[in-house]
Amino acid sequence: MSVVQNNSEKNKWYLIGILGGMVITMKHLLKNLFNKKKMDTLNYPEEKYEYSNRFKGNHVLTVKKDGSLRCTACMLCATNCPAECIKITAAEHNDPTVEKFPISYEIDILRCIFCGFCEEACPVDAIRMGPEWQTPAVNGSKFIYDINHLAYRPNLKGGILSHVDDEERHKSGI
C-alpha cells in the first residue's frame, strides 16, 4: 500500500489547530474542577441516572394492603405475552375470598421485549412496568425473576400497592 504524504505549505500550520483544541479541553477541565454540579457526565456505576416513573422498564408485581400478592394467576399476561416469557403456576388459596393465587410467577427478562402488553392485559393491576432498567447479573439464571424479586426486591421497599382492591369492590357491591 502506498502512503501519500501531504507536504503542502498549508499543512505546516497544524500546531495552531492542536493548541486551539487544548484550550477547549483545559477550559472544560477547569470548569468541571471548580463547578462540579454542572458537570455533564456521571460516575457510572456509582452514580446512576434515574428515569421517570412512567418509564416502562423491569416489571413490578403489586401487593395488597396486607402485603400479599395482588396477582390472581388468571394467566392473561402470559397469554398476551408475545415473547412467551411469563410462566405462572396457579394454586388454590386457603382463604376462600382469594381462591386462586400464583405459587410461582417467573419472568425471563432476557426474553422480554418490554412491550407492556402484560400490564395492559392485567385485570387487577397486578403487574406494572417500573422505571428500573439497569439490571446486570452475573449469569443467565439470575435473569429469571421470581415473585421474591418482582414484588419484594429491596428498592420497592416492601412492595407497591395495587389500585384495585377486592375488599372495596365487595363493599360497594360490584
Added chain:
Amino acid sequence: MPKCTINGKEIEVKNGTTIIEAMYENKQSIAHYCYHPGLSVAGVCRLCMVEIEGNPRVQIACNTTIAEGMKINNTSAKVKDAVKWGLDFHLINHPLDCPICDQAGECGLQDQYMEFGKYDPEMAEKKQKKHKVVDLGPTVVLDSERCILCSRCVRFTDEVSKTHELGLFNRGDRTEIGTVEGIQLNNKYSLNVVDICPVGALTSKDFRFRQRVWYLKDSETICTGCSTGCSVKVYFNKEGMFRVKPVYNEQVNGHWMCDEGRGIYKFTNKEARLLKAKKGQGGTWTELAPGAAAKEVAPLLKKAGDSLALVLTAQYTVEEYETILSTFVNTFKTKKIFFWINNKESFDSFDGLLLRGDKNPNTKGLLKTLQKYNVTTSWAELKSGLDSGAIKTLVVAGPENQAVFPDLHERIAEFSKAQNLIWMQAGSNEKLESLTGNVTLIPLKTFVEKNGTFINHQGLEQKIKRVTTIVSEALTLDQAAHLISGEEIPVFVPPTTETLVETNRRPDEVMLEHRKKNEFVFRRGTL
C-alpha cells in the same frame, strides 16, 4: 310428521319434537343454558326465545312442540333483544370473576354475551352475596355466586345418576344450589355435573386451576378405563394430558362418562411412564434405547424354543395382538400364550349405567385374536410351567393402566421365577425395577400415542387415532413384536449431512417416524 319453517328453511320433523331439538338437528344456533339433550326440559333460563308467526310474544323453544305449518324465527331483532335482556337478568348477581374462574374460555355466559349481550348493565342494586368455594364432595367444588340456576346438575342427579344429592334451596335471588347437610355429592358419575354446568359454578377438583382451557388442545379417542369404551375427548398440551371429557355417542355412552374413566389421562403422562428401556442383571440396571433393547432380546427368544411363553393383558389394540400372536405362533412356533385376567371376581359386573367390572378396553378383541390363532391355554399351565422350570423365558405385555390390576405385585413376583423376564409396558413400576433376576423392561406407548382398534363389550369395533406423542422413543406393541423377532421396523433415518462437528446421535439410537414431528422434544440443531 309435521312440517315447519325454521329461519326460512322448510323441514319435516317427527311428532312431538320440540323446536330446540329441531334446531339442533338442523345445526341452527340458538342461545340456551338450561336445555340439555340428555336431560328433561326445565324451561328456566328463558334464553332460547323464538318468534312464531301469528304469536304476538316470543316463546321458549325448548318447551314448545312443533305443530304443522309453524313459522319459527330466532334471528329477528325482537328475539335478539329478548335474549340480550334475558342475559342481563342472568348477570345481575353473577360476580364476573372470569380471571379466577376455571370455566373462562369455555363458558356459556361469555359466549352468549359476545354474541347477544354487549349491553351496559342497568342494575343499581348491589349484588347478592352467596357462598364461595363450597366443598360439595370428593370431586366437585361449588361457587354459588357464579351459578345461574339452570338446574342442569340437579336434574342430572335426579334423572341420570339417580342419587338425588343436589337441590335448589331458598327463594328468589337468594336461591342456591347445594346438598342437604351431611350429604355429599359422591357418586360414580359426579363429574358430569361439571361438564354440563354452563358457567363456572361447578368445577372439578382434579382439574381446578391446573391449566387455563385456552392452553389445551383436544382430540377424540376411546376411554380405556373399562370394556364399555366410551367416546371421549382428551385435553392436552406440551406439558402433558390434563383431563378427559365425554363425547356424545348414541351407541355407547350417550352424553355421559364415569369419574373413574376421567382418571385415565394420569398414566399417560411422563411422570408415570417408563422413559427408557432397562436391563437388569442381579439387581444392577443399565439404561438403553427401547428399540435397541428389543433388538437385543431377539436372539435370546430365538434360542428359547419350547421354554418360551407370552402373557397378554387385554389393554392393547387388535392390530397389536395380531402382530404379536403371529410372531409367537409363526416365528417362535409356540402356543404358550396366556391371558392375564385382572380382578376375576368382578369381571362381569355392571352398575346399570356405564361402569363395567372388566377394566380392559379390548377383552373381546384379545379373545377374538386368540381364537383366530387357536390358542387354548389355561392360567394353571403357566403356573405349573413356571414352578417346574419348563417356562424359562417369559415375555409379558403388561398393563397400561396399572391401577386396575390389583394382583399386579403378586404376578410380578410370580413371573420373576422365570429365568429371563421381558416385561413390556408403558408405566414405570417400583416393584418391577427392584427385581434381581435377568429382566428387560421395554417401554410401550399408551392409547393416546397410537392408531388401532378396540372391541368393546358389545362387540363394537371402535377406531382410535394417535393424539400426540409423549414418550417419543417408546415402542408400540406392534413395533416391539417385530423387533423381538429379529425383524427390522421401518425407521426414520434423518438425511446425513456432512458436518465438521460431531453429532450427539448414538449409534444404537432407533429413530422412529414420529420423532421428527414430536412436539414434546425440542431438538437444538447442531452448530
